[in-house]
Amino acid sequence: MTRNFRTSGAPHMPPQNTIAKVMLQVLLALVPGVLAYSWFFGPGILIQIILATLFALLFEAIILRWRGRPLKPFINDYSAVVTAVLFALCIPPLAPWWISCIAMLFAIVFAKHLYGGLGQNVFNPAMVGYVVVLISFPQAMTSWLPPLALAQQSPELMSVGLLASLKIIFSGTVPFAGGWDAITQATPLDTLKTGIEAGRMVPEIRNTPLFGDYGGMGWEWVANWFALGGIYLLYKRTISWQVPVAMIATTVLLSLPFWLADPDSNPFPLQHVFSGAIVLGAFFIATDPVSGCVSNRGRLIFGVGVAVITLVIRRWGGYPDGVAFAVLLMNMAAPLIDRYTRPRMYGE
Amino acid sequence: MNRALLSAAEKVELAREAGKRTHHFHGGLRLRHNKKISCQDPVIQPPLPASLTVPLLQHIGDVAEPFVSAGDAVLKGQAIGQCQPCATIHSPVSGTVEAIENRPMGHPSGQAGPCVIIRPDGREQWTGLTSIENWQDANPETLINQLQNCGLVGLGGAVFPTHTKARDGRNRNIHTLILNGSECEPYISCDEMLMREQPEKIVLGARILRRTLGAERVIIAIEDQMGAVQKALTRAADLADCKSISVVKVTTIYPEGGERQLIQVLTGLEVPAGGRPSDLGLVCQNVATAAAVADAVVEGKPLIERYVTVTGNGIAHPRNFKALLGTPFSHLVALSGGYTDDVARLVVGGPMMGYPLASDDEPVVKASNCLLALTAKDIEAPQPEMPCIRCGECARVCPATLLPQELHLQVRNGLWEQAQEYGLSACIECGCCDFVCPSHIPLVDWFRYGKGQQRERALEKTATEQARMRFENREARLLKSKQERAAKMAARKQLLQGKAAQQDRIKASIARAENKTAKPGNDNPGTGEQGKLPDDT
Numbered sequence: 006m007t008r009n010f011r012t013s014g015a016p017h018m019p020p021q022n023t024i025a026k027v028m029l030q031v032l033l034a035l036v037p038g039v040l041a042y043s044w045f046f047g048p049g050i051l052i053q054i055i056l057a058t059l060f061a062l063l064f065e066a067i068i069l070r071w072r073g074r075p076l077k078p079f080i081n082d083y084s085a086v087v088t089a090v091l092f093a094l095c096i097p098p099l100a101p102w103w104i105s106c107i108a109m110l111f112a113i114v115f116a117k118h119l120y121g122g123l124g125q126n127v128f129n130p131a132m133v134g135y136v137v138v139l140i141s142f143p144q145a146m147t148s149w150l151p152p153l154a155l156a157q158q159s160p161e162l163m164s165v166g167l168l169a170s171l172k173i174i175f176s177g178t179v180p181f182a183g184g185w186d187a188i189t190q191a192t193p194l195d196t197l198k199t200g201i202e203a204g205r206m207v208p209e210i211r212n213t214p215l216f217g218d219y220g221g222m223g224w225e226w227v228a229n230w231f232a233l234g235g236i237y238l239l240y241k242r243t244i245s246w247q248v249p250v251a252m253i254a255t256t257v258l259l260s261l262p263f264w265l266a267d268p269d270s271n272p273f274p275l276q277h278v279f280s281g282a283i284v285l286g287a288f289f290i291a292t293d294p295v296s297g298c299v300s301n302r303g304r305l306i307f308g309v310g311v312a313v314i315t316l317v318i319r320r321w322g323g324y325p326d327g328v329a330f331a332v333l334l335m336n337m338a339a340p341l342i343d344r345y346t347r348p349r350m351y352g353e
Numbered sequence: 354m355n356r357a358l359l360s361a362a363e364k365v366e367l368a369r370e371a372g373k374r375t376h377h378f379h380g381g382l383r384l385r386h387n388k389k390i391s392c393q394d395p396v397i398q399p400p401l402p403a404s405l406t407v408p409l410l411q412h413i414g415d416v417a418e419p420f421v422s423a424g425d426a427v428l429k430g431q432a433i434g435q436c437q438p439c440a441t442i443h444s445p446v447s448g449t450v451e452a453i454e455n456r457p458m459g460h461p462s463g464q465a466g467p468c469v470i471i472r473p474d475g476r477e478q479w480t481g482l483t484s485i486e487n488w489q490d491a492n493p494e495t496l497i498n499q500l501q502n503c504g505l506v507g508l509g510g511a512v513f514p515t516h517t518k519a520r521d522g523r524n525r526n527i528h529t530l531i532l533n534g535s536e537c538e539p540y541i542s543c544d545e546m547l548m549r550e551q552p553e554k555i556v557l558g559a560r561i562l563r564r565t566l567g568a569e570r571v572i573i574a575i576e577d578q579m580g581a582v583q584k585a586l587t588r589a590a591d592l593a594d595c596k597s598i599s600v601v602k603v604t605t606i607y608p609e610g611g612e613r614q615l616i617q618v619l620t621g622l623e624v625p626a627g628g629r630p631s632d633l634g635l636v637c638q639n640v641a642t643a644a645a646v647a648d649a650v651v652e653g654k655p656l657i658e659r660y661v662t663v664t665g666n667g668i669a670h671p672r673n674f675k676a677l678l679g680t681p682f683s684h685l686v687a688l689s690g691g692y693t694d695d696v697a698r699l700v701v702g703g704p705m706m707g708y709p710l711a712s713d714d715e716p717v718v719k720a721s722n723c724l725l726a727l728t729a730k731d732i733e734a735p736q737p738e739m740p741c742i743r744c745g746e747c748a749r750v751c752p753a754t755l756l757p758q759e760l761h762l763q764v765r766n767g768l769w770e771q772a773q774e775y776g777l778s779a780c781i782e783c784g785c786c787d788f789v790c791p792s793h794i795p796l797v798d799w800f801r802y803g804k805g806q807q808r809e810r811a812l813e814k815t816a817t818e819q820a821r822m823r824f825e826n827r828e829a830r831l832l833k834s835k836q837e838r839a840a841k842m843a844a845r846k847q848l849l850q851g852k853a854a855q856q857d858r859i860k861a862s863i864a865r866a867e868n869k870t871a872k873p874g875n876d877n878p879g880t881g882e883q884g885k886l887p888d889d890t
């Protein structure tokens with residue numbers, strides 16, 4: 006007795022990996038860093054993550070509907086969530102709620118879907134959203150908190166709990182005497198930059214309690230935990246080693262001669278690595294596959310480029326940190342890099 | 354040392370070291386083997402089926418010309434079709450030719466083609482066989498002819514005629530013959546069973562093939578988890594007192610059994626793009642081919658049966674068969690306990706590169722190493738196709754070091770020149786990229802389509818090229834004849850002018866004469882004669 010079957014081309018083993026799984030890996034790897042962040046700087050970051058995620062999913066749903074795309078496979082691929090979380094990790098933890106709204110509008114609608122949606126975007130959506138609000142609302146984007154430990158020690162600073170955080174984020178008013186000044190403090194990078202510009206020496210600036218062993222107090226630990234998550238991603242092969250290694254190595258190697266030549270006006274190399282967004286950027290932002298490079302050599306160049314531009318902005322630019330700008334600039338260069346770094350084919 | 358930069362001669366020298374140590378190839382996958390399920394029971398020879406379907410096309414090339422017609426009686430092993438320079442096709446049984454008609458012929462294309470339908474008479478009466486018992490002294494050319502007459506082709510799946518490879522190898526200074534026993538695809542176990550059960554035959558075939566090629570060494574490459582097989586083969590080689598045969602274990606990473614990958618593993622060298630293993634002084638054959646060579650030369654038996662694995666979660670009792678070519682797969686399935694309830698797809702070959710079968714009525718052919726029945730659960734995709742996120746997983750696993758994500762876009766958008774530049778034709782369709790893609794893009798489907806389009810374009814190009822040449826030739830011919838005519842005309846004109854001048858001179862002299870004779874008043878003296886002058890225009 007013969008029996009008929011439906012045919013379909015090889016391979017006959019469907020892939021088991023899915024985009025959702027990849028994105029969940031990334032989110033999982035961010036957990037330790039996020040926990041450390043809220044340990045050192047209060048629960049504001051958790052509120053920001055939730056806010057940004059909700060806005061991201063909302064805009065994703067609206068634009069999918071508008072583009073006539075099915076919601077189902079796209080809304081639960083978690084790519085918008087990753088964008089939202091990475092964005093939230095870049096902004097001050099007590100930034101007003103509408104910052105997330107505007108940033109996610111630009112990230113999801115403009116940077117992602119108007120370029121063609123998932124996989125088509127030229128620029129890293131989280132960084133587009135971040136840069137838009139950074140340029141448009143400098144005031145709100147520079148109101149950083151000191152580490153909780155510091156706030157508890159110093160009489161003139163207040164530490165901010167969950168309820169106070171909610172109130173500040175949603176009403177914009179600070180429920181403490183002294184207002185914003187009582188709770189905010191410049192970031193270490195900011196302090197460093199204004200200090201150097203004011204003619205002070207780096208070791209002298211670093212003597213303030215805001216600084217830790219390498220980077221800023223608290224910040225360096227957050228960076229450590231992000232690095233741990235990044236190593237997990239490397240181990241899981243969700244990201245490849247080229248971008249993080251190139252980025253961190255370049256940061257160290259490039260800042261080393263400056264520091265050796267003039268340690269008074271240039272920060273120590275490891276301070277560069279452990280402050281600002283270098284570690285987060287190296288493992289989680291510059292490794293975004295969609296807007297990055299394809300080949301291994303291309304990824305090395307990409308990582309080097311991000312580090313160089315970041316250091317240039319930190320040293321000579323108008324902003325204390327430059328990872329976001331650096332990533333966006335390298336996003337533009339990525340197609341060109343890809344074209345010149347095609348790997349040698351078998352037998353070629 | 355960058356082995357890619359060596360000169361051709363240096364590469365050949367280096368290739369002589371093949372198997373001394375093993376190397377890596379780029380990418381690849383570690384897959385679950387699933388081979389054990391079909392290795393539990395010994396190989397059996399199934400009872401004769403009610404009828405056999407022997408396709409007249411079993412490898413690349415033309416359809417063979419049948420020697421028989423409907424109603425003819427045939428003997429087991431009798432040649433029933435051939436085309437030059439293909440391998441001969443034989444009757445697997447003694448019986449009667451029922452018909453020669455178009456049927457699905459177990460070909461990857463799924464197309465129907467001419468097949469000889471034979472009803473066995475059950476007597477299994479052999480035709481007269483010619484063997485070459487003293488093959489050690491035989492002329493290699495005689496051996497190669499014997500291989501062709503016995504219908505030998507590569508049994509690893511590519512079914513390249515063995516005699517063509519051997520003849521080509523003789524002209525190319527082959528130093529090493531590689532016998533490929535590393536069937537890297539999951540599920541398939543026919544080669545492993547063969548190596549376990551008939552190591553002597555493989556060693557014998559290896560020695561014969563070595564003689565036909567004039568090679569110095571033979572390497573039998575097996576997978577690293579085939580411990581028993583290595584012992585069996587080494588013992589057989591020792592028994593034959595053959596020092597030139599070595600058994601090498603290679604790490605099981607799919608697709609290490611692919612010809613180009615296996616060569617890279619054994620030598621660290623890549624077969625040049627567009628080239629062949631013989632460029633490195635190597636020839637690859639499958640172990641099953643070697644066993645069939647031994648049968649063909651020493652016993653004179655043509656290729657009429659092969660080891661076939663019938664396996665997969667869709668089969669009740671997976672096992673291996675030594676099946677006659679032409680046996681319908683349904684016959685083997687019935688002997689394996691039938692299908693399970695949730696069987697959903699039939700594949701000939703492995704799950705990575707096998708081709709699907711529309712019906713189990715199709716016959717076992719020389720290329721069929723495995724019938725794989727997969728269940729709905731095996732082939733169910735956990736997610737629909739999504740856009741490429743450029744994660745680069747595909748490039749990481751591609752053994753041809755291509756950029757599948759770029760190729761995919763190029764093929765999809767019809768950018769054929771770019772796709773060519775990015776190595777579409779170097780894709781071995783191994784399916785690694787497909788298997789790891791988190792977006793579930795059917796990459797290999799696109800590459801097969803792209804290659805088809807490229808072939809068509811190449812054909813079209815040669816066709817237009819030919820048309821253009823024809824046109825240009827014609828133009829040139831026309832131009833030439835025109836020029837020739839013009840030249841002729843010119844020549845004639847000159848001639849005429851010369852004649853006219855002559856006439857003028859004649860006329861002038863006549864006139865002068867007349868003037869002398871006649872008196873003035875005769876004003877037009879030559880008019881009368883002028884029209885009578887011979888006109889050769």
Ligand code: SF4
Nearest residue numbers: 741743744745747790
């Ligand atoms: S594996 Fe799939 S999603 Fe990833 S780059 Fe390749 S084609 Fe794109």
Ligand code: SF4
Nearest residue numbers: 751780781783784786
């Ligand atoms: S199918 Fe082709 S492109 Fe994909 S991994 Fe295999 S060789 Fe590379």
